[in-house]
Amino acid sequence: RRMEVAGELGIPQIVTPGNADFINFLSPDTVPERYRNRRIHRHNPQATTVRLEAEEMELLGRTIAQKLNRSRGPVLVVIPLKGFSAWDKEGGPFYDPEADRAFVRALKEELDAIELKEVDLHINDPEFARLLAEEVEGLIKNPGASSPREGR
Template identity: 40%
Template structure:
């Protein structure tokens, strides 16, 4: 999504788009499939640019929604736009030039705010840095 200020701050060219008044100071605009594909490619470029051979890098994708507003049934639910983002990200991480071959993509059906999704990511990070979990719940 794109963040603007109050509703009257949204540029005229975007006023016909899917908007959500988050609060009096923040108006959100849902991104289109084309915009999401561009974002996926840009994220992949940046991740590949930070990756160095020998490092462990994982990108976790919450396929159930990237925000509370984008889960099934919420105002910004758009399966086509989300799929464009996820596909472009996956394709971009496998760029065909060998850059990013050590980057692992983890796709999860839960949404980004799901406690199980968060716990899984945290436990994986703990494992990756070689720590022992303080406790298992």
């Protein structure tokens, strides 16, 4: 039921694909065999991550869009084009712009009347955080707006 309840309740949402580029497992020995030939990052002894491939990112984009399309309240999707996680950046172990583009393309194709904003920033850039804070401020100033940006 992730990404469903807030929409059903009409709660305003600003959505960004933070850490959407990988799946989490515990120690490396908990990674299923089918994923062991993938790009894997061992964050610490209790966190091992596996990079999603382009086809999986596309499916994820479509699934998220379908869930957001059912939202009863305002929704804004903000996409950081330079990466979705600390490891998904140029030179990082999960840097895969093609897979990220597959996610964005599927999301755009599947979203109905939901605003999607693409920005040339990384998710961990301070400017990206400022941009999201401005969007939240817009929601607070005008909670009845049909999209978060109307409140600004």
